[in-house]
Amino acid sequence: MKIEARKLKGIIDEAVTTTFSTMVFADVFPADPDPEYFSQTAGGAKIPEKKGLVSASLDITNPVYLTLQLIMRQPMAAQVTDNLLGLDEEADPPPEKIRDAVGELLNTIAGMMAKHLTPEGETFEISLPVLSEAAPPLEDDKTVVGYFMMDDTHLFTLAVRGDAL
């Protein structure tokens, strides 16, 4: 089953904005990539700086096979965790709480996307999120990257890759 990149981009936009408004109570809009985001160079291409990023990934499987990766900078991840858990904003949330919050956001986004991508009458499966410090991938013919801005301050990305693209 093939998915058109343009259609997938629309599904990413809806899933991310809905999830953030419902769970994080934050305004999130699709955005253009900020040149400062791509502060590192590898193989001639500018890529985002890996340091200071919080990244979660998981797989949607059966019948569509896709890997999703949600990536944000540490200050945004801390703010998201504060909002989700209702913590005192003056104190930094512990790293394990930040990782758990980012993983739960991705899990919710994946569920919303899978519902749109799965043909009627079929079920889908979602793996448990895996947390890492991996840098976000660049867009290519197997990868669609959605850029978003939260509260006009934080740029973050959701990358989706797979043979279905």
Added chain:
Amino acid sequence: MKRIVIADDSGTARLFIKRCLEIAGFEDAEFLEAANGREALELLKEQPADLVVTDLIMPEMNGVSLLRRIKSSPRMHEIPVIVVTSAASPQKIEELKNMQALAVVSKPISPPEVAEAIEPLISEEE
């Protein structure tokens, strides 16, 4: 006081579910947290609960197995179970309802959706 068991491998999700339940009408309940179905069963063995809210995808024992174990137990089968999940296709929702889940709520959850799911329990109380 109502005793509610929340099973989810994410601490964030457990807290979020708890907040939604409090806003939806269970502000005075005692909440017990489990990171998977097995831990939830351990809590239920110690003392029955008035409600179980469970995620579907969890390590060790998932929400389907937990629901099956509760509904096939002579001692626990009357405990209402609400499934909160991101992996809910219409077929999966039907399957869970056939397994006697009280309700299936899709993530991202919100207090109004949780209120609707627990409405039968609140009405029963009144």
